[in-house]
Amino acid sequence: MSRIFSGIQPTGNLHLGNYLGAIRNWVSLQNDYECIFCVVDLHAITVWQDPAELRANTREVAAAMIASGVDPKKNILFNQSQNPSHSELAWIFNCVARLGWLNRMTQFKEKAGKHKENASIGLFAYPNLMAADILAYRATHVPVGEDQKQHLELARDIAQKFNNDFGVDFFPIIEPVIMGEATRVMSLRDGSAKMSKSDPSDNSRINMVDDVDTIVKKIRKAKTDPEPLPTSKEGLEGRPEAANLMSIFAALSDCTVEDVITRYGDQQFSVFKQDLADVAVENLSPIQNEMRRLVDDHDYVDGILREGAGRARAITEPIIREVHDVIGFLRA
Ligand code: TYM
Numbered sequence: 060m061s062r063i064f065s066g067i068q069p070t071g072n073l074h075l076g077n078y079l080g081a082i083r084n085w086v087s088l089q090n091d092y093e094c095i096f097c098v099v100d101l102h103a104i105t106v107w108q109d110p111a112e113l114r115a116n117t118r119e120v121a122a123a124m125i126a127s128g129v130d131p132k133k134n135i136l137f138n139q140s141q142n143p144s145h146s147e148l149a150w151i152f153n154c155v156a157r158l159g160w161l162n163r164m165t166q167f168k169e170k171a172g173k174h175k176e177n178a179s180i181g182l183f184a185y186p187n188l189m190a191a192d193i194l195a196y197r198a199t200h201v202p203v204g205e206d207q208k209q210h211l212e213l214a215r216d217i218a219q220k221f222n223n224d225f226g227v228d229f230f231p232i233i234e235p236v237i238m239g240e241a242t243r244v245m246s247l248r249d250g251s252a253k254m255s256k257s258d259p260s261d262n263s264r265i266n267m268v269d270d271v272d273t274i275v276k277k278i279r280k281a282k283t284d285p286e287p288l289p290t291s292k293e294g295l296e297g298r299p300e301a302a303n304l305m306s307i308f309a310a311l312s313d314c315t316v317e318d319v320i321t322r323y324g325d326q327q328f329s330v331f332k333q334d335l336a337d338v339a340v341e342n343l344s345p346i347q348n349e350m351r352r353l354v355d356d357h358d359y360v361d362g363i364l365r366e367g368a369g370r371a372r373a374i375t376e377p378i379i380r381e382v383h384d385v386i387g388f389l390r391a
Pocket of ligand 1: 064065080188192201204254
């Protein structure tokens with residue numbers, strides 16, 4: 060049986076990359092799979108978070124998922140800290156994963172930067188918690204953007220080592236699901252850097268909460284090169300900004316990059332950018348209106364998360380009991 064798990068950190072500045080690389084794909088997968096979607100607040104605190112902002116961001120991510128079309132009745136939608144199985148299995152995986160494996164994680168190196176000695180242990184062990192998120196449900200498929208690939212490979216290694224160490228076939232070897240035309244949305248200011256929540260320049264990303272004028276302005280200001288748009292896919296080589304804007308256009312209008320090239324090849328960026336702004340606004344406006352309505356309705360959003368967490372615990376508790384048996388812990 061296939062079961063999907065995926066998550067988003069409530070660290071603010073939810074952006075177009077999160078939408079195209081993850082949320083939108085979840086909406087299209089929800090009809091064919093059993094899905095569990097999580098606001099990963101335990102991951103967020105690997106870097107200090109202001110408590111009031113963490114609460115607000117948790118509600119905002121949940122609202123964004125629902126507003127985008129994730130059905131909280133059909134799927135399980137909850138925030139991670141409401142299900143203790145995640146932390147519990149993460150500790151067990153801290154004892155399975157090897158220091159050398161975690162030392163290779165590029166995201167830790169990027170996030171810790173020059174201040175490695177000052178990073179939290181949680182930031183270093185982050186991928187173990189991520190493996191626990193997925194494997195606590197024995198989920199099989201994980202829809203994410205391309206930047207999560209290395210973490211998912213580590214989750215596969217953890218599952219395999221656990222199974223080997225204990226001579227069992229207990230955890231599935233998960234499959235990343237990286238789909239669509241925008242699996243790695245790049246910064247609007249620099250085509251070689253990922254669009255990210257933590258980029259200090261707000262013009263580098265389109266935030267899910269940006270109003271129409273801001274979206275139009277950011278796209279108009281997006282970095283490009285002086286050439287007209289290319290007439291073939293090969294013509295995108297060495298033109299990261301053009302490649303990025305064209306793949307965003309393709310993803311937003313449900314077509315391929317080839318289609319975008321056929322339509323805009325040889326034209327000036329000014330024309331293309333105007334159309335790109337139109338499709339971005341057309342896609343995001345209805346979601347934003349619904350998001351605004353939902354974030355103010357704390358009772359509704361908190362109720363959805365609480366109910367989802369109950370359903371999540373009902374799945375993981377028996378799995379964790381089995382893990383205890385496999386390891387040799389006495390039952391409570
Ligand atoms: P996070 O919160 O950074 O991002 C959430 C999702 O958005 C995708 N994404 C992007 N996709 C395309 N282009 C981009 N520029 C871009 N930026 C972000 C991410 O790939 C992700 O799918 N570690 C995860 C959260 C997590 C998780 C999990 C995911 C915790 N446990 C278990 C899957 C399964 C993270 O930080 O995502």
